[in-house]
Amino acid sequence: MSVALAPGLIHHPGYLDGPACRRLAAEVAAVLAASPPFTPRMPRSDKPFSVRMGGAGPVSWVSDKQGYRYQPHHPETGEPWPPIPPTALAAWEALAAYPAPPEACLINLYAPGTRMGLHQDRDEEDFDAPVLSLSLGSPALFRYGGLARSDPTRSVRLMPGDALVIGGPSRLIHHGIDRIYGGQDLLADDILPGLLPLGGRCNLTLRRVTKAANSDAD
Ligand code: MD3
Numbered sequence: 001m002s003v004a005l006a007p008g009l010i011h012h013p014g015y016l017d018g019p020a021c022r023r024l025a026a027e028v029a030a031v032l033a034a035s036p037p038f039t040p041r042m043p044r045s046d047k048p049f050s051v052r053m054g055g056a057g058p059v060s061w062v063s064d065k066q067g068y069r070y071q072p073h074h075p076e077t078g079e080p081w082p083p084i085p086p087t088a089l090a091a092w093e094a095l096a097a098y099p100a101p102p103e104a105c106l107i108n109l110y111a112p113g114t115r116m117g118l119h120q121d122r123d124e125e126d127f128d129a130p131v132l133s134l135s136l137g138s139p140a141l142f143r144y145g146g147l148a149r150s151d152p153t154r155s156v157r158l159m160p161g162d163a164l165v166i167g168g169p170s171r172l173i174h175h176g177i178d179r180i181y182g183g184q185d186l187l188a189d190d191i192l193p194g195l196l197p198l199g200g201r202c203n204l205t206l207r208r209v210t211k212a213a214n215s216d217a218d
């Protein structure tokens, strides 16, 4: 089942079932055990993000006083990023409809009460490729608008196991996470014990960064 939220913005509620979510969470835990989460900082102000991040793949995204960029190594350990989790790669193959594999897997870690402000993702060279998002843990309120920051926005709740494909005319829309539902009444799984507080959320985004050689996409 899938729902077009906008042209190119396709929501697949419950794409990963319970066992697949647990398998992906275990794969993410292994990535973060080898390559620890870090706190990105705003380029100009040096203000820390409230979201913590990890990464996997040939490159991943970092942000510090020097700016935003994709790089092949962890910003603190200097080690190469671990491989992209296989369950996430399988979802890319099933949903992305793109002839080249993802090069980056950003891992966003939201403690209860954290958020991500409205932004665009435009640090990649290849906007022909979609971005694939996979959600684990607590539900979140995802807000999305248009190409202009002042365009009207709508909101949708992202649940654990949901996939979202962001491509085509939606690739450069403004979007953010307004809240995490770490509800007292919600029976939260401890998805990443020791890495994220109970009631937290983890989001993976798979991306192309460079233009694929010999692809028909350009
Ligand atoms: C729309 N992550 O990592 S996922 C991000 O839940 C990011 O952690 C949010 O925004 C999260 O940059 C939202 C859905 C998503 C991901 C990438 C997009 C929506 C997007 C890229 C372009 C447009």
Ligand code: FE
Pocket (backbone or CB within 6 Å): 119, 120, 121, 175
């Ligand atoms: Fe984003």
